Amino acid sequence: MVIICLDEVHFTIDADRRKCWARKGTTPLVHTNGSKEAINVGGALTWHGKFHYQEMDRQVKEEVLKFIKRLHKRYKKVLFILDRATWHKNNLVMEYFEENKETIDYMFLPTGAPDLDPVEDCWRQTREKKTANTAHNTVKELRTSLKSFWNKQPFNLTLSNYLCP
Numbered sequence: 414m415v416i417i418c419l420d421e422v423h424f425t426i427d428a429d430r431r432k433c434w435a436r437k438g439t440t441p442l443v444h445t446n447g448s449k450e451a452i453n454v455g456g457a458l459t460w461h462g463k464f465h466y467q468e469m470d471r472q473v474k475e476e477v478l479k480f481i482k483r484l485h486k487r488y489k490k491v492l493f494i495l496d497r498a499t500w501h502k503n504n505l506v507m508e509y510f511e512e513n514k515e516t517i518d519y520m521f522l523p524t525g526a527p528d529l530d531p532v533e534d535c536w537r538q539t540r541e542k543k544t545a546n547t548a549h550n551t552v553k554e555l556r557t558s559l560k561s562f563w564n565k566q567p568f569n570l571t572l573s574n575y576l577c578p
Contacts, residue, residue, distance in 0.1 A: 424454065425544075426450045531574075
């Protein structure tokens with residue numbers, strides 16, 4: 414059985430403004446574009462450290478279920494660990510889990526405990542490396558930047574450190 418933590422995120426093409434270093438006596442400038450254009454992404458981290466992602470039209474149950482089905486097809490026997498977002502605990506997803514209870518198990522993280530979800534750390538690292546203080550001109554440019562980063566498998570996280578603190 415493969416343990417998979419699953420989460421979703423929203424990235425805008427505008428710069429994610431963060432603290433940054435600057436030469437003493439100067440003010441750092443962060444160029445922004447004010448755009449609200451964005452992409453939604455589902456992310457999953459396996460017990461063995463493999464990161465999977467899938468772009469979603471919106472963070473809704475149908476899109477999340479597509480991602481869950483893709484992961485289930487790949488790994489056959491799965492324990493999904495999810496936060497308590499409404500798109501994780503709705504009838505559509507719960508019915509799929511029930512229909513596949515021989516090969517799928519699931520558990521929910523406690524409410525208000527993002528520190529227990531390693532995928533949140535993946536999103537944090539992505540923001541630090543790819544969107545912090547960096548505006549993208551188009552959704553396509555943002556998508557390319559994110560995919561390039563994720564395809565290099567930059568996350569060196571151990572699930573047990575999150576699930577057994």
